[in-house]
């Protein structure tokens with residue numbers, strides 16, 4: 001770790017020198033003041049070179065350089081990653097689908113928003129988009145580093161594909177959702193390079209505080225000279241500049257941006273892309289986590305596993321109607337019903353969407369709001385399938401009856417954690433009849449309970465939100481070990497729940513994958529979209545998890561907390577340090593002018609010049625010494641906030657006070673060996 005850091009440090013040195021350009025430094029006012037001071041002492045040393053003035057000048061420049069080095073090292077890691085990503089962004093040829101069904105070859109960079117492209121086994125997907133036709137396995141290792149192929153299919157919550165990844169099997173049609181130059185990989189590159197990094201509100205607030213402190217010290221140090229003159233002494237301008245630099249909060253001023261970059265970088269190492277630094281900070285303060293059920297807590301392959309007929313209906317009849325209602329249903333659930341009806345129930349392959357459509361049938365597509373799908377045939381007969389309350393509502397509204405034995409089957413399937421889809425059909429001109437239930441099965445991902453226990457220990461409440469019915473929701477919630485759940489949630493409900501939590505002053509994180517999760521992901525303070533999810537979800541959130549692991553939020557929260565703690569700890573250390581420096585060097589500096597100060601000069605430094613120079617050297621070296629801590633972060637333990645605060649005040653506050661006394665004394669012993677000091 002240390003040796004690799006030293007190597008990165010060397011590699012970052014040219015970048016650190018480049019950052020000496022003052023145009024770069026306006027972002028960091030504390031360091032800019034040091035820069036101006038260094039320029040001033042450089043000028044003075046040229047006019048009147050002494051060992052003291054030249055040494056101080058050298059170490060002042062070193063201070064600016066070390067501050068730049070911290071940032072350059074933090075950025076260096078991302079640069080390497082960006083290089084790797086650039087290599088995957090190779091020139092591709094796209095097969096654009098034209099309106100008449102023919103294809104033309106165009107360059108990948110010429111694709112426009114909304115274009116349809118065909119991608120087949122062995123070909124690279126030319127841009128980001130949603131699969132609108134077909135199913136394929138895709139190798140996404142170029143962006144996720146994970147070699148196992150993933151399934152991408154039209155219709156469901158796993159339809160998004162990323163440009164630069166490779167189709168391994170089959171053929172898909174993709175609708176392009178990104179403009180050239182604004183693809184996911186482009187954004188990833190900008191992100192890891194830190195090109196798009198903006199100061200977060202917390203950083204801005206801290207910067208204002210540091211700038212204010214700096215201004216106060218500039219005024220205070222300017223007032224020293226008249227006092228000295230009045231007392232019959234005179235301090236050189238070099239001494240005043242050195243004093244100023246020692247007193248202003250250079251340590252945190254130098255490390256602030258590196259701490260932020262390193263936090264983002266730690267997320268990238270865990271395959272999470274944070275689109276804003278603000279989200280990373282918010283993650284450190286999150287108190288409620290909302291998770292979507294299907295695909296997030298469960299694997300999300302809700303598949304038909306049984307047909308249960310009710311009210312004396314024949315199972316073959318149920319199967320035939322379930323099949324009919326799903327022919328045009330492009331969701332994975334719909335497709336699995338068709339498959340199951342054909343393979344397990346022997347429903348004839350005969351019917352297909354095209355013939356049905358030509359015969360004048362109207363399809364009713366699934367929506368998260370109606371929670372139903374189905375078809376109205378030309379002869380006036382109708383079939384619906386969907387969530388029990390939705391289909392029963394439709395049946396009753398149309399004057400139909402609900403068989404008495406339905407309830408027990410719906411409850412049974414739900415209690416097992418399955419999703420019941422009720423099927424109802426109406427003959428031409430007649431009221432609907434409920435025919436039975438389709439049992440959709442899904443499996444809870446392993447290890448969920450332990451992860452939720454961990455979140456609880458961090459003080460985070462987990463709430464599962466699902467469009468599914470309350471019984472299924474409860475069964476899955478119990479199995480997964482979440483604290484609470486909200487069932488039969490529409491996209492609006494999800495958003496309302498987030499608003500309600502936020503009104504209580506709580507920060508809310510949400511993970512989701514579906515288009516129906518997008519509004520909620522946008523509303524949440526931390527919205528983590530699964531990479532497997534839809535483009536809409538990825539656009540709406542402020543983070544994307546390339547591994548699509550909802551429990552990744554634990555890492556995200558830990559990294560966010562670590563970022564906040566690290567910044568707090570180093571700020572404490574920096575300011576404690578400056579206060580201590582004041583008491584360590586001022587007596588030594590002024591002892592010539594005010595002999596009375598000899599009584600409080602506990603340090604007994606060898607001379608006023610040596611004291612001043614030692615303080616400047618110490619001030620510069622502290623920055624370098626703390627770069628590893630700023631990059632690695634203060635170790636995070638799941639402790640309560642108040643205990644953490646007490647611990648940090650003790651370690652970094654006390655440490656910050658003691659360090660200068662020890663450090664400056666040691667440096668003074670060496671510096672006093674220099675001739676002329």
Ligand SMILES: Nc1ncnc2c1ncn2[C@@H]1O[C@H](COP(=O)(O)OP(=O)(O)OP(=O)(O)O)[C@@H](O)[C@H]1O
Nearest residue numbers: 292293294331366368371372373386387466467468
């Ligand atoms: N293809 C479909 N046709 C008819 N009804 C469906 C279909 N897919 C799902 N449903 C019903 O609609 C409900 C809501 O589904 P949806 O996928 O929107 O859930 P959700 O809000 O995303 O929640 P989650 O993903 O957490 O389960 C499901 O519980 C199911 O009862």
Ligand SMILES: [K+]
Nearest residue numbers: 245246248250
């Ligand atoms: K300082």
Ligand SMILES: [Mg+2]
Nearest residue numbers: 157292294514
């Ligand atoms: Mg969903």
